[in-house]
């Protein structure tokens with residue numbers, strides 16, 4: 001499958017990876033296992049024993065090591081075999097499991113998909129906003145999408161679809177589609193956005209505005225960063241003038257990691273600036289948003305993927321609308337980065 005190798009991808013939400021337990025997940029067509037050492041470090045390893053290729057996910061964690069279910073080889077968190085219960089106990093040279101560089105940041109476990117020596121934690125997206133505030137002001141979600149990861153980037157980059165397919169929670173009242181959104185190119189990122197006045201404010205904010213059910217100014221800014229990490233910064237205010245000093249805001253981080261060519265792990269982290277100490281609201285908000293993605297976005301992008309089969313978007317020759325230049329630019333940028341890696345012979349970790 002086609003994806004950028006030398007890049008950080010979200011492999012899991014931190015809470016999904018636990019000490020003493022194996023999490024099994026496929027990324028980039030490769031089955032992997034994840035666990036946490038006694039020191040708390042997340043480990044990512046290929047899900048295949050080098051002996052007879054039994055999935056290590058059928059085995060178990062013992063201390064900081066993984067034990068193969070089939071003939072008992074043991075591997076440490078670097079993938080080296082530490083114990084062979086057979087014969088004279090000598091460790092064969094080939095008894096090594098591929099491991100992947102990981103970094104835990106912003107409540108997420110990031111995995112480097114390319115050349116291990118090129119893995120620079122400073123190139124993890126600058127999502128410090130996630131950590132800015134109490135735990136009750138940030139929600140984490142995950143769903144699986146049955147489509148190529150770039151279709152989700154198209155969906156998030158062109159929010160005109162919100163006018164048509166979404167319910168009251170992220171209601172935009174038909175205000176986005178009539179606009180021709182400006183977008184700006186910042187090298188490895190692209191930014192686009194919309195501003196509008198909405199007679200009935202967006203469901204996320206309405207009840208907490210000074211005057212619910214009366215008009216409010218809204219904004220949304222979307223930032224895409226290669227390969228497929230995005231932030232949707234959305235807010236509403238009823239203050240005078242053009243500013244957003246008193247705006248209720250949500251910064252929604254959408255991070256897409258390919259599972260296969262036609263399925264994607266969709267991670268979401270939503271940090272808001274209102275009701276930040278309300279744990280119950282926090283849970284309801286992230287659950288409501290994930291439900292909207294699952295019930296409103298997921299079916300349409302999965303159906304699109306079926307229509308496209310194995311053709312690319314260019315081969316399908318789509319008709320373009322006002323909201324399309326942003327997504328088209330993101331696709332072009334990613335294509336250029338991937339082509340450059342292919343030219344340079346950059347390989348996946350495994």
Ligand code: FES
Nearest residue numbers: 049051052068071
């Ligand atoms: S397949 Fe793992 S030890 Fe034999």
Ligand SMILES: [Fe+2]
Nearest residue numbers: 155161162297
């Ligand atoms: Fe959507």
